[in-house]
């Protein structure tokens with residue numbers, strides 16, 4: 001299947017859901033957006049392929065929408081945890097192939113995973129983490145936690161590494177991190193050769209132990 005033929009349904013058109021819906025639509029995908037609130041539905045009507053006013057905690061509504069034919073369904077209902085969980089459960093029951101569900105906290109996330117959500121996302125927590133890292137370490141551009149002890153980070157090169165090759169920098173031994181790419185102006189060097197010399201202005205993208213990344217962030 002051509003990737004652009006992938007069909008998405010986004011349930012809940014708050015800031016998170018509508019941002020996903022409009023981004024996918026602008027990327028050229030077919031997007032069905034669903035919200036039970038008339039005002040939200042009207043706001044989104046120009047921004048996606050189809051928008052429908054419906055309560056997704058009703059199984060018959062979901063069936064009538066043919067929800068199981070969508071490749072990915074995102075549950076972006078926020079405050080109403082019960083509606084969020086019930087919707088996820090019904091989607092799973094109806095045989096939706098890939099369900100992404102937004103969790104408000106760890107316990108909620110665990111519940112969603114148990115029910116069968118294929119991916120659980122924590123947008124508030126993740127954004128909080130990123131902002132906190134960028135506040136305490138000014139060279140951190142991007143920070144994504146993959147698991148409690150593994151993260152991906154993007155940092156501007158600390159002065160101490162300029163002119164060193166990746167072998168000389170020895171970041172794997174010192175910090176248990178692996179540089180997976182170097183961004184040099186508009187060019188992405190991926191994977192970077194071990195003898196690649198790090199230059200001033202380079203952006204290093206790496207995966208590694210959270211502790212090691214924190215130590216690395218403190219380099220000047």
Ligand code: ATP
Pocket residue numbers: 011012013014015016017034035036037040054055056057076077078079080083
């Ligand atoms: P955000 O942070 O993304 O702005 P939020 O976490 O505050 O949103 P809510 O505003 O509570 O989340 O929910 C997002 C949307 O989900 C709302 O527009 C709401 O109308 C919709 N929603 C809630 N329950 C249902 C339901 N049962 N069926 C369909 N839509 C629903």
